[in-house]
Amino acid sequence: MHLFILKRLLIAPFLLAIFSVIAFVLIQAPPGDFLTSYIAELAQGGTSIGQEQIEALRQQYGLDRPTYVQYFVWVGNLLQGDLGTSFEWRRSNAELIGERLALTLTMTTISLIFTWAIAIPAGIISAVRQYSGIDYVITVLNYIGLATPNFLLALLIMWFAFDQFGVTVTGLFSPEYVAAPWSLARVADMMSRIWLPALVLAVAGTAEVARVVRANLLDELDRPYTEMARAKGLPEWRLVLKYPTRVAIAPVISTLGWYIPRLLSGGLVVSVVMSLPTIGPLLLRSLIGQDMYLAGTIILLYSVLTIVGTLLSDILLALLDPRIRTA
Amino acid sequence: MNEDRGDVVLSVRNLKTHFPTDDGVVKAVDGVTFDLHQGEVLGVVGESGCGKSITMKSVMQLVGKPGRIVDGQILFKRNRDGTNTEEVDIAKLRTNGKKIREIRGGDIALIPQEPMASFSPLHSIGSQIVEAVMLHQDVSKQEAKRIAIEKLNEVGMPSAEQRFDAYSWQLSGGLRQRAIIALALACNPSILIADEPTTAIDVTTQAQILELLKRLQREHGSSILFITHDLGVIAQLADHVVVMYLGRVMEQGAVSDVFTHPRHPYTRALLASIPSLHSEPRIELPTVAGGIPHPLQRPNGCPFHPRCPDAIPGTCDVAMPKLLDVEQSKVACFLHHDEAEEADA
Structure with a gap:
């Protein structure tokens, strides 16, 4: 039984690594990035923004770097417990997600x-x-x-x-x-x-x-x-x-x-x-605004919850059915 | 007749168990009568679909929906403590009521056809035996466990104490069969109903299990109702035999008598279809002509007449012959009605 749980716990990090790639690819998939949608929103409001300023922002957010570098920076930060900052809200993702996640759960x-x-x-x-x-x-x-x-x-x-x-x-x-x-x-x-x-x-x-x-x-x-x-x-x-x-x-x-x-x-x-x-509307908003690190973090959190949920159901099933326990 | 047989412990009288369906009523058991005597093995034989299993299920009130006992009596002499005997008509008891639940497992126990499927795969065999013990006997859990291990030992389960915690799927076919017999014996029932208990296992193990049943029956003096389509098993094990066809009894009597002097054409046909060591090699084995009719299209008169080589036109297809005494046996066939009436007279 303990071996059974241990095996599943050992698989979890690999699954998470795969999910992080998928999550990142997904949030990169729509054309443009946060700045394009930000500029579009500003333009709608009648404000325009200079090309230089755009480039400065792009550098500041690291959006000028190649995609894989962006991925590793993101994952590196995640591993250090830094969930990143929301472009749109200009607040840390941890702060934005925290209470909403608790309420949602x-x-x-x-x-x-x-x-x-x-x-x-x-x-x-x-x-x-x-x-x-x-x-x-x-x-x-x-x-x-x-x-x-x-x-x-x-x-x-x-x-x-x-x-x-x-x-x-x-x-x-x-x-x-x-x-x-x-x-x-x-x-x-x-x-x-x-x-x-x-x-x-x-x-x-x-x-x-x-x-x-x-x-x-x-x-x-x-x-x-x-x-x-x-x-x-x-x-x-x-x-x-x-x-x-x-x-x-x-x-x-x-x-x-x-x-x-x-x-x-x-x-x-x-x-x-x-x-x-709850967290749903936050994810929706972040996807619309191409707030990529916020969206990516939420999607990854969903993956973590899925893995935890599956582990939980595996343990419950093993308690229920000795054939699973001894297999 | 049969004065040397023990007291009747179970008397099934004109039992009718019917299944109303959208297309009509299936008369699975349609007027079955037989007696089970103390300490004897009564074999019930017949082709698949002849109603032998439903008869046995009726005896335990285990007929599934929409089946129902519509007529007849199942008189059971209940004797738990060895002093007073009460007669219970099981046919009148409420399905799943308190009384029948006391009888099930306690007085009449089932040895089912498929031991693999009859144990819950999620519970150890030991816990399932303990459960039965505690249902019918006022004992502590430790005492129940002791009884369960004793029963496992009794049925020849090797290292019974370790096997107590085993699951059914961890045991071999023969051991599983032994475990289910231990479960049936858990509360020392006076009647065991064995529903083709050896069909799912190989011939060698089958012989061992039959040997075991014989020994247990001798030691406990219990009575066994043994259902099978295997006449060879009946010959080995049973004292008396009931031959059923389409929900009716065709012939019954002592095995020695019925097997040497079969009187009913159906019994004769069944016996003729057994391969013999003494018959000529490579000859075609006789079979019972034709097949069992659709349950909703029962023939008029004697149900066997369309397949019967000796059917009397105008008689057998009109009326159902009564089950009458012919010498030591009982036979339901017009061919023997004259003899029977003479015997009566």
Whole structure:
């Protein structure tokens, strides 16, 4: 087991190196650089900027150097813990990303808990009571959940809350806490609001996970080991939860690794609609403004989270299934 | 008849287990009657699809949806502590209710067809045996583990204590089969239902497992219902045999009698299809003519008449023959109705 984790930890740096190249290539891919979009923006505002000044800026930002040099400077700085500076915000990336990342992770985790807490029981009930009334109800809800774009759901909830209770549910903080320093009261305020966007984000995932659990469990319920457990005299619910369910939820756990980045990007539209200070809108803005080091750092962070998520799901799977542990 | 047989422990009376489907009702078991006596091995034979497995599942109330016991009785003499016996009609019990759960594993245990698939791959075999012990006996976990290891030793599991923590997929086919027998024996059931327990293993191991079952049956005096399509296995192991075809009993009686004097044309055809060491080499082996009809297109009258070489037109295709005593056996065939009525008279 320890060897199993160690092996995966050893692979991680290599994966990260590959991802950093891909991230860098991606952010270099659009034509032009930060300065071209900066100049274009200035021009739109009616200001123009001299050629000399442009060259000076280009040198200052290191944009005149060959691409591979830029890459190694970036990676070198990253390795020293320096996440670089945002061109656009003229602040350090670490500062820009820090709080947003924490908020995003909190929201994602809560959303994941919602998803599993709702979807796994729903899938189990749906499978055990196949073709019953409750199965049909869950199935219909699932399809509605899958088919509803989550930003639309967010809009509907915002409208409903405002119309019925006169409450604005946008943002993660009440107005008095937006700029306040961290305190227990601020955390409490955040928790009182964060569950709503988390729930909105969880809806589509819930529907999907419930379908996967239902389909897998239906297969496992017909297996001889399920019948054998019944032939031993085990009560039905106990045997369903102990034997086939443990097999049926493995695919759900194995997708934990993708779940995190998917929520980060999937949450973008919801974050924009609900004005949430999460990382998605920051990435969007940095891509539009060709704020390359900020964008690259965020993309690389997504990769790190994916690797961590996958490692986590591998460990969970190994705990669940001895065949993985001993392989 | 058969005065020397022990008490009846399980009496299946006119059992009917049907499966309603969109296309019609599949009568998988359609009026099966037999008795299982104390301390005997009763073989149930028939081609695939003749309803032998569903009969056994009915006895444990394990018939899957949409199947249902629609008629008949399954009278079981329940005797847990060795003093008072109660008679339970399993056919009337609620599926997965408390009573049947006590009987399952505790009084009637299953030895399944595929030991590999019948153990959960995620739990050690030991923990699965301990679970059964603790379900039916009021013992501590340590005591349950001791019992489990004792059972593993009893079925000839080498180094049972280490194997206690093994997973089913770490064992060979023969050891897996032994482990599942240990699981079945965990609570000293009075009846073992073996559902083709030797189909998945090679012939040598098969012989060892049959030897083991014989020994266990002798030592515990338990009764075994042994389902198979292998008449050779029945000849080796069983005392009595029930021959089934399309959900009905065609013939039943002592193995020695039925195998030497088969009376029903179906039994005769089955026996004739076994290759013999004494037959001439390279001759074509006789087979039972035709195939099993589609479950929804059961023939009228005797279900075997379209394949029967001795079918009497106007009789066999009209009515179902009753299962009647013919000498020491019971036979459901019009060819023997006259003899049977004479015997009755």
